[in-house]
Amino acid sequence: MGRWSQVSRNLYRCSILSAFSHLSCYDHRYVGFWKDDRRNGHGTETLANSATYEGEWKDEVRTGTFMFTFPDKATLKADWQGSRFFGEITFTAVDDSCYEFQLDIEHTQTLDDSQSSAAVLAHLLEITDEGQHTMDE
Secondary structure, three states: OEEEEEEOOOHHHHHHHHOOOOOOHHHOEEEEEEEOOEEEEEEEEEOOOOOEEEEEEEOOEEEEEEEEEOOOOOEEEEEEEOOEEEEEEEEEOOOOEEEEEEEOHHHOEEOOOOOOHHHHHHHHHHHOOOOEEEEOO
16 A cells, blocks of 8 residues: 555546546546555545545545535535445535534435535435534634
């Protein structure tokens, strides 16, 4: 296992990264641990729109708790399995208002990383009636 910082520019990496996003593979940057030419361990993937995924990878798959930071710097923290999130979800908006949600594994959600933070928050509020809102003062 090694730690690499690499902008993906070869066809092999392009085919892997394109499975995670609709953006061109040339627009992705991954900094973190690799094993057998795959993301394994803690790392950060930065997309072309400056959004980031930070957390644990296992054989190229997001696994465990991840923090997704939107381009506007709002954040979504949740448990991830591949491209789907669930569990205890904490969403912090740009104005520092904080929302907490609970989604069981049967109701996992996908994240289109081109969506705005406002659209994701609106969707979470729509699908859950348990969302709790707190305002940091």
